[in-house]
Amino acid sequence: MNRALRRAAPVALAASAALLLAGCAGAEPEATPTPTADAATCLEPTSGAQSDAVTVDGEFGEVPTVAFATPLAAEGLQTSVLIEGDGGKTEPGDVANVVISMFNGTTGVQLVSQPATLGMGDETLLESFRAAIDCQPYGTRTVTVAPPESLYGDQGNESIGVAAGESVVIVADIVSEYVEPEPTPLPTPSEWTENVPEVTYDADGVPTVTIPDAAPSTELQLKVLEEGDGAEVQSGDQVTVHYQGVNWDTKEVFDESFTGGQPATFGTDQVIQGFGAALVGQKVGTKLIVTIPPELGYGTEESSNGLGGHTLVFYVEIVDTASA
Known part of the structure; x- marks a missing residue:
């Protein structure tokens, strides 16, 4: 991946x-x-x-x-x-x-x-x-x-x-x-209620995110699909997650952790803003889906990874969190 x-x-x-x-x-x-x-x-x-x-x-x-x-x-x-x-x-x-x-x-x-x-x-x-x-x-x-x-x-x-x-x-x-930059305050997602993609799972628990035929949201929005009961993710934590990223415009998966079977670990301040913002305040065990507008992803202009200018959707399962 x-x-x-x-x-x-x-x-x-x-x-x-x-x-x-x-x-x-x-x-x-x-x-x-x-x-x-x-x-x-x-x-x-x-x-x-x-x-x-x-x-x-x-x-x-x-x-x-x-x-x-x-x-x-x-x-x-x-x-x-x-x-x-x-x-x-x-x-x-x-x-x-x-x-x-x-x-x-x-x-x-x-x-x-x-x-x-x-x-x-x-x-x-x-x-x-x-x-x-x-x-x-x-x-x-x-x-x-x-x-x-x-x-x-x-x-x-x-x-x-x-x-x-x-x-x-x-x-x-x-x-x-290298000079460590000052952390950028993360935005707060609003509740995602309209045009939320359907999430289904295969026998191994691997998700499929189906993007609806609708215009993407222009805001950072999040829907909790299943709330966990573990520790709450704090800003700056090292969070372990399984995730799948889908490009709203192309409806194609561009990144995911399920195929290899191993979750990924990173700081909430080491990822694109919309993704980090989706984690903060959530509990370990939570399953969620978040839509991220370009300005909170890879920017509004074309980028080298092909994701600039696109609305991104991430399905996330929070596995663990630890203070940095």
Whole structure:
């Protein structure tokens, strides 16, 4: 599942940060790393002939243009510094805003290019990404030639176009220090009474949400289908839910947790506003359905995940909640 409900998770980086994590390319990362004094020491990668031969053009912090001889089979992990930043030097445990761009070593095709928020010395990151960013000064651009063993190994990552055993070229712009934003107060949903979709269940309890042939609501509205009797969700809680997201306009499911059988956990302030607002004040065990207008979802303009400008409907089952 693409976890499309995350506030900063365009589908392109199924890549969300999951592609950067060691051990499981499909793992769901924290939305934002937390600075910690327990972070490991930073990697100190060395440059090599292959990383030195990669040319990178384009404005710092923007999508770069990269050129190198293909096919490229990396001879070890190599990182070259293309721009030496003059900002403050980062330390283990610091969190930075980074632009990560990835290119297939065999074809030279761009795989991914988008912002990420990453921790220095974070041992949960794949070695190749640590080599690209660890303890570099803000304002630095690096290029890393990553062999399979430092990235996706013999499995590759078909979701972004990396075959088994392929090398990858990574360009990393370490833009600035990450500053935790002030939380935005969540709106309060009104009761949903008209044109509420029908929810049915199969033998395994997997829901089907049937969108009516009617115009969507322009307001954030919620209907409790079954009220739970557990703890009440507070703003900022880490909430565990099963959910299914449906695009009102296309009537298609765009994200859900039921197929894999495992619920998702995230903070009420780490998801789109309408979804977080639907959780706060509800009790564990509650089943609900909420309609979210574009301005409380992914905005009124077209977005990279295809959900901008659309009214979204989520069916939600609240499994657990815990204070952050």
